[in-house]
Amino acid sequence: MATAGCKSPSLVDRKQESITTADYFGFNSAPTSDVSSTPRGIPALLETGQVWTSAEFADETRFVVNLTEEDKRELDEALEAFKSLCLDGNLVDRSNFPLPRLQQTLGSLAEDIHNGKGFCILRGLEADRYCLEDSMIVFLGIQSYVAERWMRQDEVGNMLVHVTADPSNERLSKHVRHSTDTIPFHTDPDADILGFQTRDVAASGGKFVLASGHSIYNELVRIRPDIISTLAAPDWPFALPYFHQRPILYHHNGRVIFCFTRLALVGNEFYPRPSSIPSISPRQKEALDIINSIAEKNRLEITLQPGDIHFVNNLALLHRRDKFVDDAEHKRHLVRMHLRNEKLGWNIPDELKQFWDVALDEDREESWHIEPMPESFFPLKLGSH
Template sequence: MLGELERVLSLSSASLADDCAVHIVADNSTKRAANHHRHSTKAITFHNEEAGDVVSWLTRSTAATGGKCIIASAYTVYNVLTATRPDVIRTLARSDWPFALPRFQCRPVIFYQDSKLIMNFGRAALMGSEAHPRPRNLPSLSARQIEALDAIEAIARATQLEIQTQAGDMHFINNLAILHRREGFANGQAPTEKRHLVRMRLRSAEKGWPIPRELETEWDAAFRKHGVKHWHVEPMPSYFFPMRNQPN
Protein backbone atom coordinates (compact mmCIF):
# COMPACT_ATOMS: atom_id res chain seq x y z
CA MET A 1 0.00 0.00 0.00
CA LEU A 2 2.84 2.41 0.78
CA GLY A 3 4.36 1.62 -2.61
CA GLU A 4 1.09 2.62 -4.26
CA LEU A 5 1.13 5.93 -2.39
CA GLU A 6 4.69 6.57 -3.59
CA ARG A 7 3.60 5.82 -7.16
CA VAL A 8 0.70 8.27 -6.95
CA LEU A 9 2.97 11.00 -5.64
CA SER A 10 5.57 10.40 -8.34
CA LEU A 11 2.91 11.29 -10.89
CA SER A 12 1.86 14.50 -9.16
CA SER A 13 5.07 16.59 -9.52
CA ALA A 14 4.95 17.07 -5.76
CA SER A 15 7.90 17.75 -3.49
CA LEU A 16 8.14 15.86 -0.21
CA ALA A 17 9.11 17.20 3.18
CA ASP A 18 12.26 15.81 4.84
CA ASP A 19 10.15 13.47 6.98
CA CYS A 20 8.73 11.94 3.83
CA ALA A 21 6.68 9.23 5.50
CA VAL A 22 5.52 9.83 9.06
CA HIS A 23 3.72 7.07 10.95
CA ILE A 24 0.82 8.11 13.18
CA VAL A 25 0.65 5.37 15.81
CA ALA A 26 -0.13 5.27 19.52
CA ASP A 27 2.91 5.11 21.79
CA ASN A 28 2.46 5.08 25.56
CA SER A 29 5.96 3.83 26.34
CA THR A 30 6.75 7.15 28.04
CA LYS A 31 4.70 10.11 29.21
CA ARG A 32 6.56 12.29 26.74
CA ALA A 33 5.64 10.08 23.79
CA ALA A 34 2.04 9.53 24.92
CA ASN A 35 1.42 13.29 25.03
CA HIS A 36 2.80 13.98 21.56
CA HIS A 37 -0.01 14.54 19.03
CA ARG A 38 1.44 12.02 16.64
CA HIS A 39 1.53 9.25 19.23
CA SER A 40 -1.32 10.19 21.56
CA THR A 41 -4.74 8.54 21.67
CA LYS A 42 -6.38 11.80 22.72
CA ALA A 43 -8.62 13.98 20.58
CA ILE A 44 -6.96 16.83 18.66
CA THR A 45 -8.64 20.15 17.86
CA PHE A 46 -8.94 21.54 14.34
CA HIS A 47 -5.66 22.79 12.87
CA ASN A 48 -3.42 22.92 9.79
CA GLU A 49 0.02 21.42 9.40
CA GLU A 50 2.88 23.90 9.78
CA ALA A 51 3.93 23.51 6.14
CA GLY A 52 2.66 21.81 3.01
CA ASP A 53 0.15 22.54 0.26
CA VAL A 54 -1.40 19.10 0.62
CA VAL A 55 -1.61 16.73 3.58
CA SER A 56 -2.09 13.08 2.67
CA TRP A 57 -2.52 9.94 4.68
CA LEU A 58 -2.73 6.23 4.03
CA THR A 59 -4.79 4.19 6.50
CA ARG A 60 -3.03 0.93 7.31
CA SER A 61 -5.40 -0.03 10.10
CA THR A 62 -8.08 1.58 12.25
CA ALA A 63 -8.64 1.67 16.02
CA ALA A 64 -11.09 -0.62 17.78
CA THR A 65 -13.15 2.47 18.64
CA GLY A 66 -12.91 6.11 17.60
CA GLY A 67 -9.98 7.73 15.81
CA LYS A 68 -11.88 9.17 12.86
CA CYS A 69 -10.20 11.85 10.76
CA ILE A 70 -12.49 14.87 10.56
CA ILE A 71 -12.20 17.86 8.23
CA ALA A 72 -13.84 21.27 7.85
CA SER A 73 -13.62 24.09 5.32
CA ALA A 74 -11.68 27.20 6.31
CA TYR A 75 -13.77 29.06 3.73
CA THR A 76 -16.98 28.06 5.51
CA VAL A 77 -15.53 29.17 8.85
CA TYR A 78 -14.55 32.49 7.29
CA ASN A 79 -17.95 33.04 5.68
CA VAL A 80 -19.81 32.34 8.91
CA LEU A 81 -17.54 34.69 10.84
CA THR A 82 -17.94 37.38 8.20
CA ALA A 83 -21.72 37.20 8.58
CA THR A 84 -21.81 36.95 12.37
CA ARG A 85 -18.51 38.10 13.91
CA PRO A 86 -16.49 40.35 11.59
CA ASP A 87 -14.51 41.49 14.63
CA VAL A 88 -13.09 37.94 14.91
CA ILE A 89 -11.97 38.13 11.27
CA ARG A 90 -10.05 41.30 12.08
CA THR A 91 -8.46 39.56 15.06
CA LEU A 92 -7.38 36.57 12.97
CA ALA A 93 -5.84 38.84 10.32
CA ARG A 94 -3.68 40.77 12.79
CA SER A 95 0.06 40.12 12.81
CA ASP A 96 0.36 39.72 16.58
CA TRP A 97 -0.30 35.99 16.95
CA PRO A 98 2.72 34.60 18.87
CA PHE A 99 3.46 31.25 17.22
CA ALA A 100 6.17 29.22 18.96
CA LEU A 101 6.50 26.07 16.80
CA PRO A 102 8.73 25.30 15.05
CA ARG A 103 10.17 28.77 15.84
CA PHE A 104 8.92 31.92 17.49
CA GLN A 105 7.18 34.23 15.05
CA CYS A 106 4.36 36.76 15.22
CA ARG A 107 2.09 36.48 12.20
CA PRO A 108 -1.60 36.30 11.21
CA VAL A 109 -3.77 33.17 11.32
CA ILE A 110 -5.53 34.03 8.05
CA PHE A 111 -4.15 35.52 4.86
CA TYR A 112 -5.56 36.80 1.58
CA GLN A 113 -3.06 35.90 -1.11
CA ASP A 114 -3.68 36.14 -4.87
CA SER A 115 -7.47 36.11 -4.40
CA LYS A 116 -7.29 33.07 -2.13
CA LEU A 117 -8.08 32.75 1.55
CA ILE A 118 -5.37 30.86 3.43
CA MET A 119 -5.65 29.69 7.03
CA ASN A 120 -2.70 28.26 8.94
CA PHE A 121 -2.57 27.69 12.70
CA GLY A 122 -2.39 25.13 15.47
CA ARG A 123 -3.21 25.46 19.15
CA ALA A 124 0.00 23.74 20.26
CA ALA A 125 2.05 26.36 18.43
CA LEU A 126 0.07 29.16 20.08
CA MET A 127 -0.68 27.83 23.54
CA GLY A 128 1.76 24.98 24.08
CA SER A 129 0.92 21.38 24.91
CA GLU A 130 2.00 18.63 27.28
CA ALA A 131 4.63 17.49 24.78
CA HIS A 132 5.66 21.06 23.90
CA PRO A 133 5.34 23.24 27.04
CA ARG A 134 5.29 26.91 26.10
CA PRO A 135 8.36 28.79 27.37
CA ARG A 136 7.39 31.28 30.03
CA ASN A 137 9.35 34.07 28.38
CA LEU A 138 7.07 34.01 25.32
CA PRO A 139 3.88 36.09 25.18
CA SER A 140 0.57 34.39 25.88
CA LEU A 141 -2.59 34.73 23.84
CA SER A 142 -4.97 37.52 24.73
CA ALA A 143 -8.58 36.83 25.70
CA ARG A 144 -9.58 38.17 22.30
CA GLN A 145 -7.30 35.68 20.53
CA ILE A 146 -8.51 32.73 22.60
CA GLU A 147 -12.09 33.71 21.76
CA ALA A 148 -11.17 33.72 18.06
CA LEU A 149 -9.70 30.20 18.26
CA ASP A 150 -12.79 28.99 20.08
CA ALA A 151 -14.98 30.53 17.36
CA ILE A 152 -13.05 28.67 14.65
CA GLU A 153 -13.40 25.40 16.55
CA ALA A 154 -17.13 25.85 17.15
CA ILE A 155 -17.94 26.67 13.51
CA ALA A 156 -15.68 23.92 12.17
CA ARG A 157 -17.34 21.33 14.42
CA ALA A 158 -20.82 22.51 13.38
CA THR A 159 -19.95 22.10 9.68
CA GLN A 160 -17.44 19.23 9.81
CA LEU A 161 -17.23 16.16 7.59
CA GLU A 162 -16.33 12.88 9.26
CA ILE A 163 -14.26 10.58 7.07
CA GLN A 164 -15.03 6.89 7.47
CA THR A 165 -11.82 5.04 6.66
CA GLN A 166 -10.73 1.46 6.30
CA ALA A 167 -7.36 -0.14 5.68
CA GLY A 168 -5.98 0.81 2.28
CA ASP A 169 -7.79 4.16 1.97
CA MET A 170 -5.76 7.21 0.88
CA HIS A 171 -6.84 10.81 1.42
CA PHE A 172 -5.44 14.12 0.16
CA ILE A 173 -6.60 17.49 1.51
CA ASN A 174 -5.66 21.10 0.80
CA ASN A 175 -3.68 22.15 3.88
CA LEU A 176 -4.23 25.83 3.09
CA ALA A 177 -8.01 25.73 2.92
CA ILE A 178 -9.07 22.66 4.92
CA LEU A 179 -8.81 22.19 8.67
CA HIS A 180 -8.49 18.73 10.15
CA ARG A 181 -8.73 17.10 13.56
CA ARG A 182 -8.83 13.65 15.12
CA GLU A 183 -11.25 12.18 17.59
CA GLY A 184 -9.90 10.25 20.54
CA PHE A 185 -9.57 6.50 20.16
CA ALA A 186 -8.85 3.21 21.86
CA ASN A 187 -6.86 0.44 20.22
CA GLY A 188 -7.76 -3.22 20.50
CA GLN A 189 -5.51 -6.22 20.99
CA ALA A 190 -5.44 -7.42 17.39
CA PRO A 191 -3.02 -5.74 14.93
CA THR A 192 -6.01 -4.86 12.75
CA GLU A 193 -7.52 -2.93 15.69
CA LYS A 194 -4.56 -0.60 16.21
CA ARG A 195 -4.81 2.81 14.51
CA HIS A 196 -1.94 3.28 12.05
CA LEU A 197 -1.71 6.07 9.47
CA VAL A 198 1.18 7.00 7.19
CA ARG A 199 1.18 10.75 6.62
CA MET A 200 2.92 12.91 4.04
CA ARG A 201 3.09 16.67 3.50
CA LEU A 202 3.38 17.70 -0.14
CA ARG A 203 4.34 20.78 -2.13
CA SER A 204 3.71 21.18 -5.86
CA ALA A 205 5.95 23.74 -7.57
CA GLU A 206 3.60 23.72 -10.57
CA LYS A 207 0.13 23.78 -9.01
CA GLY A 208 0.73 24.94 -5.46
CA TRP A 209 -0.80 28.20 -4.30
CA PRO A 210 1.51 31.20 -3.80
CA ILE A 211 2.59 31.16 -0.16
CA PRO A 212 2.33 34.28 2.02
CA ARG A 213 5.67 35.79 2.94
CA GLU A 214 5.13 34.96 6.62
CA LEU A 215 4.90 31.23 5.83
CA GLU A 216 7.76 30.99 3.33
CA THR A 217 10.44 30.11 5.89
CA GLU A 218 8.56 27.01 7.07
CA TRP A 219 7.78 25.92 3.50
CA ASP A 220 11.41 26.42 2.42
CA ALA A 221 12.69 24.47 5.42
CA ALA A 222 10.26 21.60 4.86
CA PHE A 223 10.71 21.29 1.10
CA ARG A 224 14.30 22.30 0.47
CA LYS A 225 15.88 20.46 -2.42
CA HIS A 226 18.97 19.40 -0.51
CA GLY A 227 19.20 17.38 2.67
CA VAL A 228 18.42 13.94 3.99
CA LYS A 229 15.02 12.48 3.12
CA HIS A 230 13.63 10.00 5.64
CA TRP A 231 11.51 7.12 4.34
CA HIS A 232 10.39 4.93 7.21
CA VAL A 233 8.45 2.01 5.78
CA GLU A 234 7.71 0.90 9.34
CA PRO A 235 7.13 3.17 12.36
CA MET A 236 10.09 5.33 13.24
CA PRO A 237 12.55 4.57 16.04
CA SER A 238 11.73 5.83 19.52
CA TYR A 239 11.87 9.62 19.85
CA PHE A 240 12.30 10.16 16.12
CA PHE A 241 9.38 12.59 16.25
CA PRO A 242 10.58 16.17 16.73
CA MET A 243 10.57 17.52 20.25
CA ARG A 244 11.20 21.15 19.44
CA ASN A 245 12.50 23.53 22.06
CA GLN A 246 12.62 27.29 21.94
CA PRO A 247 15.77 29.15 23.00
CA ASN A 248 15.64 30.63 26.50
Protein backbone atom coordinates in the same frame (compact mmCIF):
# COMPACT_ATOMS: atom_id res chain seq x y z
CA MET B 1 1.00 -11.21 0.46
CA ALA B 2 -0.30 -10.74 -3.07
CA THR B 3 1.95 -9.70 -5.91
CA ALA B 4 4.81 -7.87 -4.22
CA GLY B 5 6.74 -6.81 -5.39
CA CYS B 6 -17.26 20.32 -8.50
CA LYS B 7 -18.09 23.53 -7.14
CA SER B 8 -20.22 23.23 -4.01
CA PRO B 9 -23.06 25.57 -3.03
CA SER B 10 -21.76 28.47 -0.98
CA LEU B 11 -22.82 29.02 2.60
CA VAL B 12 -23.78 32.53 1.60
CA ASP B 13 -26.42 31.09 -0.74
CA ARG B 14 -28.11 29.09 2.01
CA LYS B 15 -31.33 30.61 3.31
CA GLN B 16 -31.11 30.63 7.06
CA GLU B 17 -32.62 32.54 9.94
CA SER B 18 -30.57 35.21 11.62
CA ILE B 19 -28.97 33.92 14.83
CA THR B 20 -26.93 35.51 17.57
CA THR B 21 -23.40 34.47 18.40
CA ALA B 22 -24.64 33.08 21.71
CA ASP B 23 -27.18 30.91 19.86
CA TYR B 24 -24.55 29.73 17.41
CA PHE B 25 -21.66 28.95 19.71
CA GLY B 26 -23.57 28.01 22.83
CA PHE B 27 -21.79 30.63 24.93
CA ASN B 28 -21.73 34.40 25.24
CA SER B 29 -19.35 35.62 22.55
CA ALA B 30 -20.08 39.31 22.44
CA PRO B 31 -17.77 41.20 20.08
CA THR B 32 -15.25 43.50 21.69
CA SER B 33 -14.86 45.79 18.68
CA ASP B 34 -16.82 47.01 15.70
CA VAL B 35 -18.26 44.13 13.64
CA SER B 36 -19.78 46.15 10.83
CA SER B 37 -17.33 45.16 8.11
CA THR B 38 -14.41 42.95 7.24
CA PRO B 39 -10.89 44.42 7.28
CA ARG B 40 -9.80 46.44 4.27
CA GLY B 41 -8.41 44.22 1.53
CA ILE B 42 -10.15 41.10 2.85
CA PRO B 43 -12.99 39.67 0.73
CA ALA B 44 -16.50 40.10 2.12
CA LEU B 45 -17.61 36.61 1.12
CA LEU B 46 -16.03 33.57 -0.50
CA GLU B 47 -17.66 31.62 -3.29
CA THR B 48 -14.97 29.04 -3.94
CA GLY B 49 -15.17 25.31 -4.47
CA GLN B 50 -13.90 24.87 -0.92
CA VAL B 51 -17.07 26.44 0.54
CA TRP B 52 -19.17 23.46 1.65
CA THR B 53 -21.03 21.88 4.54
CA SER B 54 -21.02 18.27 5.66
CA ALA B 55 -24.61 17.81 4.49
CA GLU B 56 -23.39 18.03 0.92
CA PHE B 57 -21.35 14.85 1.40
CA ALA B 58 -23.91 12.57 3.02
CA ASP B 59 -23.32 10.37 -0.03
CA GLU B 60 -19.68 9.32 0.26
CA THR B 61 -19.47 8.64 -3.48
CA ARG B 62 -19.02 12.41 -3.76
CA PHE B 63 -15.54 12.11 -2.27
CA VAL B 64 -14.57 8.41 -2.40
CA VAL B 65 -13.05 7.00 -5.59
CA ASN B 66 -13.29 3.21 -5.58
CA LEU B 67 -10.43 1.66 -7.52
CA THR B 68 -11.50 -1.00 -10.00
CA GLU B 69 -9.74 -4.30 -10.57
CA GLU B 70 -8.34 -2.79 -13.77
CA ASP B 71 -6.99 0.17 -11.78
CA LYS B 72 -5.29 -2.17 -9.33
CA ARG B 73 -3.75 -4.23 -12.12
CA GLU B 74 -2.36 -1.03 -13.61
CA LEU B 75 -0.83 -0.13 -10.24
CA ASP B 76 0.70 -3.62 -9.96
CA GLU B 77 2.19 -3.26 -13.44
CA ALA B 78 3.56 0.21 -12.65
CA LEU B 79 5.17 -1.17 -9.49
CA GLU B 80 6.87 -3.98 -11.39
CA ALA B 81 8.02 -1.53 -14.08
CA PHE B 82 9.60 0.71 -11.46
CA LYS B 83 11.28 -2.17 -9.62
CA SER B 84 12.76 -3.46 -12.87
CA LEU B 85 14.78 -0.23 -13.14
CA CYS B 86 16.62 -0.94 -9.85
CA LEU B 87 16.24 2.68 -8.76
CA ASP B 88 16.29 4.04 -5.24
CA GLY B 89 12.77 4.03 -3.85
CA ASN B 90 12.52 7.79 -3.44
CA LEU B 91 13.07 8.31 -7.18
CA VAL B 92 9.61 7.12 -8.19
CA ASP B 93 7.78 9.62 -10.40
CA ARG B 94 5.36 9.75 -13.32
CA SER B 95 8.05 8.85 -15.84
CA ASN B 96 8.95 5.53 -14.18
CA PHE B 97 5.59 4.69 -12.57
CA PRO B 98 3.35 4.71 -15.67
CA LEU B 99 -0.42 4.87 -15.19
CA PRO B 100 -1.73 5.47 -18.72
CA ARG B 101 -5.38 5.08 -17.76
CA LEU B 102 -5.52 5.95 -14.05
CA GLN B 103 -3.54 9.14 -14.58
CA GLN B 104 -6.66 10.84 -15.95
CA THR B 105 -8.56 10.11 -12.75
CA LEU B 106 -5.66 11.24 -10.58
CA GLY B 107 -5.25 14.42 -12.63
CA SER B 108 -8.92 15.27 -12.10
CA LEU B 109 -8.53 14.62 -8.38
CA ALA B 110 -5.51 16.93 -8.23
CA GLU B 111 -7.55 19.70 -9.83
CA ASP B 112 -10.43 19.13 -7.41
CA ILE B 113 -8.11 19.10 -4.39
CA HIS B 114 -6.61 22.45 -5.38
CA ASN B 115 -9.61 24.23 -6.88
CA GLY B 116 -12.67 22.17 -5.92
CA LYS B 117 -13.86 20.71 -2.63
CA GLY B 118 -10.30 20.12 -1.43
CA PHE B 119 -10.20 16.44 -0.46
CA CYS B 120 -10.69 12.89 -1.73
CA ILE B 121 -10.21 9.24 -0.78
CA LEU B 122 -8.85 6.48 -3.00
CA ARG B 123 -10.30 3.20 -1.77
CA GLY B 124 -9.93 -0.41 -2.79
CA LEU B 125 -6.25 -1.22 -2.31
CA GLU B 126 -6.15 -4.01 0.24
CA ALA B 127 -3.87 -3.18 3.17
CA ASP B 128 -2.03 -6.52 2.74
CA ARG B 129 -1.75 -6.37 -1.05
CA TYR B 130 1.93 -5.40 -0.92
CA CYS B 131 4.89 -5.71 1.43
CA LEU B 132 5.76 -2.48 3.24
CA GLU B 133 8.42 -1.40 0.74
CA ASP B 134 6.18 -2.02 -2.27
CA SER B 135 3.25 -0.38 -0.52
CA MET B 136 5.32 2.77 -0.05
CA ILE B 137 6.38 2.81 -3.71
CA VAL B 138 2.74 2.58 -4.77
CA PHE B 139 1.80 5.35 -2.31
CA LEU B 140 4.54 7.60 -3.70
CA GLY B 141 3.72 6.67 -7.28
CA ILE B 142 0.08 7.67 -6.85
CA GLN B 143 1.15 10.89 -5.15
CA SER B 144 3.33 11.84 -8.10
CA TYR B 145 0.16 12.35 -10.16
CA VAL B 146 -1.56 14.45 -7.45
CA ALA B 147 1.27 16.48 -5.87
CA GLU B 148 4.75 15.55 -7.01
CA ARG B 149 6.91 17.48 -4.50
CA TRP B 150 7.60 15.82 -1.14
CA MET B 151 8.25 18.10 1.83
CA ARG B 152 10.26 17.57 5.00
CA GLN B 153 8.09 17.52 8.09
CA ASP B 154 10.67 18.49 10.72
CA GLU B 155 14.21 19.74 11.23
CA VAL B 156 15.74 16.25 10.92
CA GLY B 157 14.21 15.67 7.50
CA ASN B 158 11.51 13.11 8.19
CA MET B 159 9.51 12.62 5.01
CA LEU B 160 7.10 10.05 6.49
CA VAL B 161 5.33 10.61 9.79
CA HIS B 162 3.51 7.79 11.54
CA VAL B 163 0.31 8.93 13.24
CA THR B 164 -0.23 6.18 15.75
CA ALA B 165 -0.68 5.81 19.50
CA ASP B 166 2.53 5.55 21.50
CA PRO B 167 1.90 4.57 25.13
CA SER B 168 5.60 3.92 25.79
CA ASN B 169 5.79 6.96 28.06
CA GLU B 170 3.36 9.57 29.34
CA ARG B 171 4.95 12.50 27.51
CA LEU B 172 4.85 10.81 24.11
CA SER B 173 1.29 9.64 24.71
CA LYS B 174 0.20 13.28 25.07
CA HIS B 175 1.79 14.45 21.82
CA VAL B 176 -1.05 15.12 19.36
CA ARG B 177 0.49 12.71 16.86
CA HIS B 178 0.76 9.86 19.34
CA SER B 179 -2.17 10.38 21.70
CA THR B 180 -5.54 8.64 21.57
CA ASP B 181 -7.43 11.79 22.57
CA THR B 182 -9.65 14.00 20.45
CA ILE B 183 -7.63 16.92 19.13
CA PRO B 184 -8.96 20.33 18.07
CA PHE B 185 -9.19 21.49 14.48
CA HIS B 186 -5.94 22.70 12.95
CA THR B 187 -3.82 22.73 9.83
CA ASP B 188 -0.38 21.16 9.50
CA PRO B 189 2.59 23.53 9.23
CA ASP B 190 4.55 23.85 6.01
CA ALA B 191 2.35 21.86 3.62
CA ASP B 192 0.06 22.55 0.68
CA ILE B 193 -1.44 19.07 0.52
CA LEU B 194 -1.58 16.26 3.07
CA GLY B 195 -1.31 12.71 1.80
CA PHE B 196 -2.31 9.84 4.10
CA GLN B 197 -2.02 6.08 3.81
CA THR B 198 -4.23 4.13 6.23
CA ARG B 199 -2.40 1.00 7.34
CA ASP B 200 -4.92 0.10 10.04
CA VAL B 201 -7.86 1.55 11.96
CA ALA B 202 -8.65 1.56 15.67
CA ALA B 203 -10.87 -0.95 17.41
CA SER B 204 -13.28 1.95 17.97
CA GLY B 205 -13.34 5.67 17.26
CA GLY B 206 -10.59 7.53 15.44
CA LYS B 207 -12.68 9.09 12.68
CA PHE B 208 -10.91 11.57 10.42
CA VAL B 209 -12.80 14.87 10.61
CA LEU B 210 -12.71 17.77 8.14
CA ALA B 211 -14.17 21.27 8.06
CA SER B 212 -14.08 23.89 5.33
CA GLY B 213 -11.92 26.85 6.27
CA HIS B 214 -13.69 28.91 3.62
CA SER B 215 -17.08 28.10 5.15
CA ILE B 216 -15.69 29.09 8.55
CA TYR B 217 -14.55 32.37 7.03
CA ASN B 218 -18.01 33.07 5.60
CA GLU B 219 -19.64 32.39 8.96
CA LEU B 220 -17.25 34.86 10.58
CA VAL B 221 -18.12 37.46 7.95
CA ARG B 222 -21.78 36.96 8.75
CA ILE B 223 -21.69 37.10 12.54
CA ARG B 224 -18.22 38.15 13.78
CA PRO B 225 -16.17 39.99 11.13
CA ASP B 226 -14.13 41.56 13.94
CA ILE B 227 -12.61 38.13 14.57
CA ILE B 228 -11.22 38.16 11.02
CA SER B 229 -9.15 41.21 11.96
CA THR B 230 -7.77 39.29 14.94
CA LEU B 231 -6.90 36.25 12.83
CA ALA B 232 -5.19 38.38 10.18
CA ALA B 233 -3.13 40.39 12.68
CA PRO B 234 0.64 39.73 12.60
CA ASP B 235 1.07 39.29 16.36
CA TRP B 236 0.18 35.62 16.94
CA PRO B 237 3.02 34.21 19.11
CA PHE B 238 4.01 30.79 17.73
CA ALA B 239 6.39 28.74 19.86
CA LEU B 240 7.19 26.21 17.12
CA PRO B 241 9.43 25.44 15.31
CA TYR B 242 10.95 28.46 17.10
CA PHE B 243 9.39 31.63 18.48
CA HIS B 244 7.99 33.84 15.73
CA GLN B 245 4.94 36.03 15.20
CA ARG B 246 2.65 35.99 12.19
CA PRO B 247 -1.05 35.87 11.24
CA ILE B 248 -3.03 32.63 11.14
CA LEU B 249 -5.33 33.88 8.36
CA TYR B 250 -4.08 35.24 5.03
CA HIS B 251 -5.63 36.79 1.94
CA HIS B 252 -2.90 36.29 -0.62
CA ASN B 253 -2.95 36.23 -4.40
CA GLY B 254 -6.75 35.95 -4.37
CA ARG B 255 -6.81 33.04 -1.91
CA VAL B 256 -7.87 32.87 1.74
CA ILE B 257 -5.48 30.61 3.66
CA PHE B 258 -5.52 29.26 7.22
CA CYS B 259 -2.25 28.13 8.81
CA PHE B 260 -2.09 27.31 12.52
CA THR B 261 -1.80 24.58 15.13
CA ARG B 262 -3.20 25.16 18.59
CA LEU B 263 -0.31 23.38 20.33
CA ALA B 264 2.19 25.89 18.90
CA LEU B 265 0.08 28.72 20.34
CA VAL B 266 -1.02 27.45 23.75
CA GLY B 267 1.05 24.34 24.54
CA ASN B 268 -0.20 21.74 27.00
CA GLU B 269 0.77 20.09 30.28
CA PHE B 270 3.46 17.94 28.70
CA TYR B 271 4.59 20.47 26.07
CA PRO B 272 4.37 23.79 27.97
CA ARG B 273 5.14 27.14 26.38
CA PRO B 274 8.45 28.66 27.45
CA SER B 275 7.89 31.39 30.02
CA SER B 276 10.20 33.68 28.06
CA ILE B 277 7.76 34.16 25.18
CA PRO B 278 4.38 35.93 25.26
CA SER B 279 1.13 34.03 25.66
CA ILE B 280 -1.84 34.52 23.40
CA SER B 281 -4.21 37.29 24.42
CA PRO B 282 -7.78 36.69 25.65
CA ARG B 283 -9.00 37.97 22.31
CA GLN B 284 -6.78 35.52 20.43
CA LYS B 285 -8.01 32.67 22.60
CA GLU B 286 -11.58 33.70 21.82
CA ALA B 287 -10.76 33.65 18.10
CA LEU B 288 -9.32 30.11 18.34
CA ASP B 289 -12.36 28.91 20.27
CA ILE B 290 -14.76 30.42 17.73
CA ILE B 291 -12.91 28.83 14.80
CA ASN B 292 -13.13 25.45 16.51
CA SER B 293 -16.81 25.93 17.35
CA ILE B 294 -17.76 26.80 13.77
CA ALA B 295 -15.71 23.87 12.49
CA GLU B 296 -17.50 21.50 14.87
CA LYS B 297 -20.90 22.77 13.72
CA ASN B 298 -19.97 22.00 10.10
CA ARG B 299 -17.71 18.97 10.55
CA LEU B 300 -17.56 16.09 8.09
CA GLU B 301 -16.76 12.81 9.84
CA ILE B 302 -15.03 10.20 7.70
CA THR B 303 -14.61 6.55 8.66
CA LEU B 304 -11.37 5.36 7.09
CA GLN B 305 -10.68 1.81 5.96
CA PRO B 306 -7.35 -0.07 5.88
CA GLY B 307 -5.67 0.58 2.55
CA ASP B 308 -7.30 3.99 2.01
CA ILE B 309 -5.20 6.79 0.54
CA HIS B 310 -6.60 10.25 1.09
CA PHE B 311 -5.54 13.77 0.22
CA VAL B 312 -6.48 17.07 1.89
CA ASN B 313 -5.92 20.69 0.87
CA ASN B 314 -4.10 21.86 3.99
CA LEU B 315 -4.44 25.56 3.11
CA ALA B 316 -8.22 25.59 2.68
CA LEU B 317 -9.49 22.86 5.05
CA LEU B 318 -9.07 22.22 8.76
CA HIS B 319 -8.84 18.70 10.14
CA ARG B 320 -8.76 16.78 13.38
CA ARG B 321 -9.10 13.26 14.79
CA ASP B 322 -11.70 11.74 17.09
CA LYS B 323 -10.72 9.93 20.28
CA PHE B 324 -10.01 6.25 19.69
CA VAL B 325 -9.29 2.95 21.40
CA ASP B 326 -6.84 0.36 20.07
CA ASP B 327 -6.78 -3.32 20.95
CA ALA B 328 -4.44 -6.22 20.26
CA GLU B 329 -5.75 -6.72 16.72
CA HIS B 330 -6.60 -3.18 15.63
CA LYS B 331 -4.17 -0.29 16.10
CA ARG B 332 -4.86 2.97 14.29
CA HIS B 333 -1.91 3.72 12.02
CA LEU B 334 -1.78 6.45 9.38
CA VAL B 335 1.32 7.39 7.38
CA ARG B 336 1.36 11.11 6.58
CA MET B 337 3.24 13.07 3.95
CA HIS B 338 3.44 16.80 3.20
CA LEU B 339 3.11 17.55 -0.50
CA ARG B 340 3.09 20.29 -3.13
CA ASN B 341 2.01 20.39 -6.78
CA GLU B 342 4.19 22.96 -8.54
CA LYS B 343 1.68 23.57 -11.33
CA LEU B 344 -1.53 23.75 -9.28
CA GLY B 345 -0.06 24.78 -5.93
CA TRP B 346 -1.25 28.00 -4.34
CA ASN B 347 1.08 30.98 -4.04
CA ILE B 348 2.45 31.03 -0.48
CA PRO B 349 2.33 34.23 1.62
CA ASP B 350 5.67 35.88 2.36
CA GLU B 351 5.29 35.23 6.11
CA LEU B 352 5.16 31.47 5.43
CA LYS B 353 7.50 31.17 2.48
CA GLN B 354 10.65 30.71 4.57
CA PHE B 355 9.16 27.57 6.14
CA TRP B 356 8.09 26.20 2.75
CA ASP B 357 11.57 26.87 1.34
CA VAL B 358 13.19 24.81 4.10
CA ALA B 359 10.67 21.97 3.70
CA LEU B 360 11.30 21.85 -0.06
CA ASP B 361 15.09 22.35 -0.01
CA GLU B 362 16.49 19.45 -2.03
CA ASP B 363 19.97 19.90 -0.53
CA ARG B 364 18.82 19.03 2.98
CA GLU B 365 18.97 15.50 4.35
CA GLU B 366 15.91 13.25 4.06
CA SER B 367 14.90 10.41 6.40
CA TRP B 368 12.40 7.77 5.31
CA HIS B 369 11.10 5.57 8.14
CA ILE B 370 8.66 3.06 6.70
CA GLU B 371 7.76 1.91 10.22
CA PRO B 372 7.52 3.89 13.46
CA MET B 373 10.78 2.40 14.77
CA PRO B 374 13.85 4.39 13.70
CA GLU B 375 15.80 1.33 12.58
CA SER B 376 13.40 0.72 9.66
CA PHE B 377 14.23 3.01 6.76
CA PHE B 378 12.85 3.36 3.28
CA PRO B 379 16.00 2.82 1.23
CA LEU B 380 17.27 6.10 -0.17
CA LYS B 381 20.21 4.26 -1.69
CA LEU B 382 20.25 0.73 -2.97
CA GLY B 383 21.66 -1.60 -0.36
CA SER B 384 21.10 0.80 2.53
CA HIS B 385 19.21 -0.37 5.61
